[in-house]
Amino acid sequence: MLLIKNLHAQIEGKPILKGIDLEVRPGEIHAIMGPNGSGKSTLAAVLAGNEQYEVTDGEVWFEGKNLLEMPPEIRAREGLFMAFQYPVEIPGVSNINFLKTAITEIRAYRGLPPLSAKEFMQRLKEKQELVEFNASLVNRSLNEGFSGGEKKRNEILQLAMLEPKLAILDETDSGLDIDAIRIVANGVNKLRSQHNAFIIITHYQRLLQYIIPDYVHVQYDGRIIKSGTKELAYELEERGYDWIKESVQASLE
Amino acid sequence: MPTTDQDILQQYADQDYAFGFETRVEMDILPPGLNEDTVRFISAKKEEPEWLLQWRLKGLEQFRRLSKDMPEWQNFKLPHIDFQAISYYAAPKKRKLKSLDEVDPEILATFEKLGIPLEEQKMLAGVAVDAVMDSVSVATTFQEKLKEKGIIFCSMGEAVKHYPDLVKKYLGTVVPYSDNVFAALNAAVFSDGSFCYIPKGVRCPMELSTYFRINASNTGQFERTLIIADEGAYVSYLEGCTAPKRDENQLHAAVVELIALDHAEIKYSTVQNWFPGDKNGNGGVFNFVTKRGICKGPHSKISWTQVETGSAITWKYPSVILQGDYSVGEFYSVAMTRNHQIADTGTKMIHLGKHTRSRIISKGISAGYSQNSYRGQVRVGARADHARNFTQCDSLLIGDKCGAHTFPYIDCQNPTAILEHEATTSKIAEDQIFYLNQRGLDNEKAVALIVNGYAREVLNNLPMEFAVEAQKLLAISLDGSVG
Numbered sequence: 001m002l003l004i005k006n007l008h009a010q011i012e013g014k015p016i017l018k019g020i021d022l023e024v025r026p027g028e029i030h031a032i033m034g035p036n037g038s039g040k041s042t043l044a045a046v047l048a049g050n051e052q053y054e055v056t057d058g059e060v061w062f063e064g065k066n067l068l069e070m071p072p073e074i075r076a077r078e079g080l081f082m083a084f085q086y087p088v089e090i091p092g093v094s095n096i097n098f099l100k101t102a103i104t105e106i107r108a109y110r111g112l113p114p115l116s117a118k119e120f121m122q123r124l125k126e127k128q129e130l131v132e133f134n135a136s137l138v139n140r141s142l143n144e145g146f147s148g149g150e151k152k153r154n155e156i157l158q159l160a161m162l163e164p165k166l167a168i169l170d171e172t173d174s175g176l177d178i179d180a181i182r183i184v185a186n187g188v189n190k191l192r193s194q195h196n197a198f199i200i201i202t203h204y205q206r207l208l209q210y211i212i213p214d215y216v217h218v219q220y221d222g223r224i225i226k227s228g229t230k231e232l233a234y235e236l237e238e239r240g241y242d243w244i245k246e247s248v249q250a251s252l253e
Numbered sequence: 254m255p256t257t258d259q260d261i262l263q264q265y266a267d268q269d270y271a272f273g274f275e276t277r278v279e280m281d282i283l284p285p286g287l288n289e290d291t292v293r294f295i296s297a298k299k300e301e302p303e304w305l306l307q308w309r310l311k312g313l314e315q316f317r318r319l320s321k322d323m324p325e326w327q328n329f330k331l332p333h334i335d336f337q338a339i340s341y342y343a344a345p346k347k348r349k350l351k352s353l354d355e356v357d358p359e360i361l362a363t364f365e366k367l368g369i370p371l372e373e374q375k376m377l378a379g380v381a382v383d384a385v386m387d388s389v390s391v392a393t394t395f396q397e398k399l400k401e402k403g404i405i406f407c408s409m410g411e412a413v414k415h416y417p418d419l420v421k422k423y424l425g426t427v428v429p430y431s432d433n434v435f436a437a438l439n440a441a442v443f444s445d446g447s448f449c450y451i452p453k454g455v456r457c458p459m460e461l462s463t464y465f466r467i468n469a470s471n472t473g474q475f476e477r478t479l480i481i482a483d484e485g486a487y488v489s490y491l492e493g494c495t496a497p498k499r500d501e502n503q504l505h506a507a508v509v510e511l512i513a514l515d516h517a518e519i520k521y522s523t524v525q526n527w528f529p530g531d532k533n534g535n536g537g538v539f540n541f542v543t544k545r546g547i548c549k550g551p552h553s554k555i556s557w558t559q560v561e562t563g564s565a566i567t568w569k570y571p572s573v574i575l576q577g578d579y580s581v582g583e584f585y586s587v588a589m590t591r592n593h594q595i596a597d598t599g600t601k602m603i604h605l606g607k608h609t610r611s612r613i614i615s616k617g618i619s620a621g622y623s624q625n626s627y628r629g630q631v632r633v634g635a636r637a638d639h640a641r642n643f644t645q646c647d648s649l650l651i652g653d654k655c656g657a658h659t660f661p662y663i664d665c666q667n668p669t670a671i672l673e674h675e676a677t678t679s680k681i682a683e684d685q686i687f688y689l690n691q692r693g694l695d696n697e698k699a700v701a702l703i704v705n706g707y708a709r710e711v712l713n714n715l716p717m718e719f720a721v722e723a724q725k726l727l728a729i730s731l732d733g734s735v736g
Contacts, residue, residue, distance in 0.1 A: 072687060093706030
């Protein structure tokens with residue numbers, strides 16, 4: 001589904017990603033962990049097509065297509081979704097109107113007609129229940145005045161509504177209390193299937209208690225320096241990141 | 254019998270003009286220039302009564318006085334306007350038509366392009382359209398149905414002929430010819446416009462709509478609209494405008510007067526999309542309009558809603574005089590400027606009656622090199638006990654070369670008044686656009702969504718079909734503003 005080869009990216013001339021390699025197949029959940037400043041969120045932003053970052057080397061293939069050649073909206077229409085770490089507020093635009101516009105755009109790209117009002121409302125009702133999203137929030141302006149937790153859950157509602165092939169969750173757990181983390185995790189668990197895949201970027205192991213990843217990668221200084229299974233996450237939780245950093249330093253010297 | 258030298262002179266002059274005018278009546282366009290002859294020609298051409306001619310002449314006199322010192326208080330430099338280079342009268346060739354079949358097919362085709370299929374609109378939308386093309390009404394619809402209710406909706410020219418008493422009673426009572434230089438000019442040379450009278454207790458069953466259009470080259474457009482809602486009456490009036498591309502600046506100095514008697518309500522909505530000039534700021538319409546309403550009776554209400562996207566310069570302040578106790582004035586505005594457009598717009602709410610309330614919601618959107626100013630005045634007279642005003646004026650900036658300005662004036666002479674003013678300035682942030690991109694919206698759609706969200710409070714006040722049109726207009730006007 002997703003193939004990243006030797007990806008390098010920089011912002012304002014400063015290299016952040018220094019050769020990322022990663023392969024994600026349908027049905028898989030990958031967790032990317034790592035200390036602050038290791039470039040995890042940059043990886044998410046580059047995959048989503050944020051133009052603040054300049055890709056200087058490497059390739060990214062998504063469903064056999066060159067992802068880096070696509071503008072961000074085409075990536076989205078191709079089925080790539082990013083749950084933002086800091087979802088923006090858009091005053092005056094109702095959540096419903098926004099969701100409907102997004103679904104219509106994505107469907108049009110795939111040659112499908114817009115959902116009827118009835119179909120749309122039905123899907124919305126289903127998904128709201130799925131992610132335990134307060135029904136009154138969908139009529140409000142997009143994220144305006146939402147609490148941090150509400151914003152994050154709105155990201156998961158959008159994820160549920162848009163049904164992407166690949167979803168990247170960028171530190172969705174940050175700033176959430178344990179109940180909210182559980183709700184987000186339940187949502188993801190219900191949405192996962194043999195046809196989609198998830199990349200979960202997180203600083204902490206606790207989200208991974210609820211979402212069991214197939215693979216755990218440790219990113220440090222712009223590279224993936226260690227990959228393993230869920231046990232790696234437990235090890236990181238116990239020992240912190242320093243032992244990995246040290247082993248990397250040692251191998252460089 | 255003439256009693257003074259002056260009268261004799263006047264009579265002589267009149268005859269002379271009447272004589273001269275015979276040869277000119279065939280003309281469909283008046284050569285450029287403005288003097289008493291021009292005014293007399295227009296008045297004669299329209300077969301107006303003497304009192305109206307005299308009124309026009311007073312307007313001309315005021316114009317001569319006021320135009321010596323053109324206004325300088327506005328937040329832009331007024332371009333030099335050569336009033337003698339403007340032609341003050343142009344009429345489509347065929348007139349006095351009995352039905353649509355008699356309308357020049359070319360004119361109908363133009364309306365078609367503008368998206369105003371008269372027949373369809375009659376049938377489908379239930380909108381009576383008084384289409385104004387270059388000053389003279391060429392088609393009026395739904396007259397009969399309105400007549401059943403006693404509603405008068407016709408061109409100003411017809412109103413002068415058929416309802417002279419009403420016109421005489423109200424014309425110039427809200428915007429006198431001495432009001433400002435452009436109102437004076439309008440009084441002198443107004444060509445045509447719409448007249449609307451809703452009798453006592455009648456609720457107008459449909460939205461009344463006029464489409465204005467500037468067509469002939471180098472012709473000023475001087476419309477005059479007068480709407481009267483008698484006791485307990487209600488009317489919603491729509492004004493929509495488009496203009497074809499022109500190289501020369503075109504002056505548009507219209508006047509709109511609204512009069513709401515006891516418990517009457519007038520809702521006046523405008524979507525203005527005149528040619529704004531090219532990317533470098535050449536050409537475009539000067540939209541210098543005086544719009545004012547008076548809530549004459551108690552519990553009356555006047556509501557202005559405007560979506561302004563066009564014109565090189567938009568300069569107007571649709572206002573409400575709140576004379577009746579418990580009367581309500583509202584102003585909802587979206588003014589969008591881009592490239593080198595200028596807007597200096599806002600409102601005046603003049604509270605005279607007790608317990609009068611007003612509400613001002615102004616949303617400015619600036620892009621490109623444009624300058625967008627909100628200018629508003631809230632005045633509370635000494636006798637306006639318990640007057641209330643709420644003002645919110647927001648500015649949205651797109652890019653970093655445009656300007657947004659706010660000039661709120663408050664003049665309060667009554668200690669019981671409660672006045673609130675809120676203002677914000679914001680930018681469309683790149684992260685907002687990227688967020689929407691990531692959900693499958695391209696840049697244009699993303700900005701349109703953000704802007705429509707920003708303007709929603711105003712757009713919500715437009716009648717349904719107009720709101721949709723206005724939303725599209727905002728989106729279209731933003732094309733290429735983002736990059």
